[in-house]
Amino acid sequence: MLYKFKSKTTGDVIMLQPNGQRVLDIIGKDAAGAKGIILPEQMSAAVDALEAAIAKEESEQKAAVADALARGEPAPRFEAISLRQRALPFIEMLRRCEKAGTEIVWGV
Template structure:
């Protein structure tokens, strides 16, 4: 399932729920529906920056495998098996962190699931 984070301050950020779950757990937010107010954006950004810094200290525990990237065959067809790519938490969190910075600067909320 996809989660679409929306804010008037920046373009939407789409994430698979399984990838967004770690971020939302850190922020104590529900994946079903939620809001990060402008007042909460600064603290949310701090929490995510702290987690990014922590994962950089222990990179061997940080890697997630992205199996949603389809493998393309020579004739343009998509293979049944997806190719696993290594994706770090900082890479997953970056788009939402940028959205948080923008929302905080422009005094806008971030919403999802509505």
């Protein structure tokens, strides 16, 4: 399944199901629903939540690398594509739609 986020202001942002579900979970939207909407007044909080999750992931990865190196072990491997890379187009979409006052929908 794909998540196709649409708005009248921007181009579509398409994510595979696990990535789209993770983003929706982070911003507090029910990813189990096949359809949904993000209103302009919810977008600032969504951006903040995504940026906090990105910072947390990067901090945890940096700590894991430092811990492994301190123990003389090889650095752990992480997903090739980070949350930052996956979420950045969606964050940009949120910012542009908030500025324009348009909602973002998926599953419609």
